[in-house]
Amino acid sequence: MVSGIQAAVMIFAVVMVFITYNYYRRNHLDKKDLVLWTAAWAVLFLAGLFPQSISFLVQSLHIERGMDFFTIAGFIFLLLVVFYLYSIVFRMQKKIERIVLAVAGKKAYRKR
Amino acid sequence: MIAAVIPAYNESKRLGDVIKKTKKFVNRVIVVDDGSKDNTFDVAKKNADIVLRNVVNMGKGFALKAGFEEAVRERADAIVMLDADGQHDPAEIPKLLAGLKKSDFVVGVRDFSKMPFRARFANNILTLIFRVLFFMNAGDSQSGFRAVKTRIYSRIKWKSNSYGVETEMLANAAKKKIAYSEVPIKTIYHEIYKGTGVTDGIKILLLMIRWRLFPW
Numbered sequence: 176m177v178s179g180i181q182a183a184v185m186i187f188a189v190v191m192v193f194i195t196y197n198y199y200r201r202n203h204l205d206k207k208d209l210v211l212w213t214a215a216w217a218v219l220f221l222a223g224l225f226p227q228s229i230s231f232l233v234q235s236l237h238i239e240r241g242m243d244f245f246t247i248a249g250f251i252f253l254l255l256v257v258f259y260l261y262s263i264v265f266r267m268q269k270k271i272e273r274i275v276l277a278v279a280g281k282k283a284y285r286k287r
Numbered sequence: 288m289i290a291a292v293i294p295a296y297n298e299s300k301r302l303g304d305v306i307k308k309t310k311k312f313v314n315r316v317i318v319v320d321d322g323s324k325d326n327t328f329d330v331a332k333k334n335a336d337i338v339l340r341n342v343v344n345m346g347k348g349f350a351l352k353a354g355f356e357e358a359v360r361e362r363a364d365a366i367v368m369l370d371a372d373g374q375h376d377p378a379e380i381p382k383l384l385a386g387l388k389k390s391d392f393v394v395g396v397r398d399f400s401k402m403p404f405r406a407r408f409a410n411n412i413l414t415l416i417f418r419v420l421f422f423m424n425a426g427d428s429q430s431g432f433r434a435v436k437t438r439i440y441s442r443i444k445w446k447s448n449s450y451g452v453e454t455e456m457l458a459n460a461a462k463k464k465i466a467y468s469e470v471p472i473k474t475i476y477h478e479i480y481k482g483t484g485v486t487d488g489i490k491i492l493l494l495m496i497r498w499r500l501f502p503w
Contacts, residue, residue, distance in 0.1 A: 272349065272448075275341050279319070279353055284331075284338040 177224070180242065184223030188216045289384065290315040290363035292354030293335075294347050295371035299325045305369070306334040308377035312384075313367060317357050319350040327371075337361070347431075348445055348452035355440055367434045374475050375432040382470045383434035391439045392465050394425070394457070395432035395472035402474055409488045416492060417454060420499045423461040426469050428454050429491075439465055450487045451494045458498050 177185075192213055199209040222229050226241045233244045291313040295302050302318070309316050318331035322344035331338040339353050351368060358366045365387055369375040379395065386393035399407050410429050417428040431453055435443065442463045445455040460467055 271343075272345070275343060275345055275349075276353060276356075278342050279339040280357075282340055283357070284340075286336045 181223045181226060184245075185220050188220035188223060191216045191219075288315065288361070288363050289313040289365050289367065290317055290358040290361055291367045291369065291377075291380070292317050292319065292351060292358055293369055293371050294319045294321055294350035294354060295323065295327050295331065296321040296344060296347075296350075297323045297325050297327060298371040299323070299327045299330045301373040302327055302371045303330045303334050305371055305373055305377065306331065309367075309369065309380065310334075312377060312380035315358070315361055315363065317354045317361075318371070319354045319357075321345060321347070321350040346447075346449040348447040348449050348455075351452055352445070352448075355444075359437060359440060363437050365434055365436050366440070369432050373477065376473050376475065379432070379470075379472050380434075382472070383432070386468045386470045387434050387436060390466040390468035391436040392443065392456075392460050392467045393434045394427065394467070394469050395430050396426035396469045397430055397472055397474040399427075399474075403476055406476065409485075413454070413488060413491060413495075416495060417457065420495055421458050421461040423457070423467070425457055425461075428457055430472070432472055447494065449490070451491050454491050454495060455498065458495065462502060 195204065195209060195212045195216065198204045199206070204212070222241075222245075229241060229244065233241055236244065238244045238247065289312075291309045293302070293305060293309065293316065295318055298305075306316050306318065315337060316335045317337045317339070318335040320328045320331055320338060320340045322341045328338065328340050337357060339357060341350060341353065354368075355366055365384065367380055367383060369377065369380075375395065383393045383395060397410075399410055402410065410427065414425060414428045417423070417425055433453075433456070435456075439460075443456050443459040443465060445452050445459065447455045459465075
């Protein structure tokens with residue numbers, strides 16, 4: 176019997192697979208990203224369908240319930256994503272600054 | 288050689304007049320058009336000696352940085368910075384330059400009592416917090432009318448791309464113990480004010496705390 180929370184996790188995973196594929200079709204993701212993200216959603220789907228499959232992990236980490244494990248893992252994952260996005264934005268900003276400066280210098284008007 | 292750096296964003300109406308007045312007191316006027324959507328660039332080109340154009344709007348701090356770098360390339364001995372919206376009277380540039388005889392960094396200090404209430408409140412709070420955090424008796428941490436000797440530019444160079452630039456310059460000067468002085472300047476506010484807003488004020492406040500706690 177699939178519980179409500181299990182169903183929610185599985186539906187979420189299926190929707191995310193669909194969204195990921197759509198992103199790939201629009202060229203917002205490449206093939207490598209498609210495979211990686213689809214694998215991640217597949218793992219989530221399976222963990223929702225067979226929650227006992229992660230019980231060894233939950234027990235070895237001394238966590239009471241499977242849901243607690245997902246919450247903690249999700250939070251850690253979110254922190255990682257935020258850090259990753261921050262570093263990307265920072266690098267992009269520096270690149271934009273260099274480009275704007277270079278263009279401004281090249282197109283500068285100098286009265287001589 | 289004295290250079291003036293004027294960052295400008297959508298200031299075609301007042302910029303021409305500001306440049307003409309500024310030219311009387313400096314050798315080079317450098318305007319940085321920060322991705323304006325009006326004809327600021329054309330006005331600047333007609334009046335200024337050097338015009339840089341950012342293809343997109345990057346913020347006042349970035350535009351100033353571009354202008355200062357250009358002034359350094361032009362081998363300026365001192366750089367005056369002022370706003371393009373006519374909030375600073377170029378006729379007061381000689382006062383700032385006179386201040387450079389006894390210090391390396393001069394800030395024009397406005398009379399807070401002549402400011403609209405919101406601006407007076409914000410400037411008082413930010414300046415007070417600046418004094419407490421950086422142990423510097425600054426009279427107006429937000430004033431954008433300043434003169435700097437080019438040789439100390441690398442020591443007060445800022446990272447802020449936006450309105451935090453004035454505060455960061457001053458904070459760097461305080462930390463590096465740069466010889467600093469102030470001169471009183473006129474307080475001019477136009478009906479349409481595009482400067483620091485409430486959100487910018489809060490950001491500057493948070494940045495000040497960051498610069499104090501994490502100076503690197």
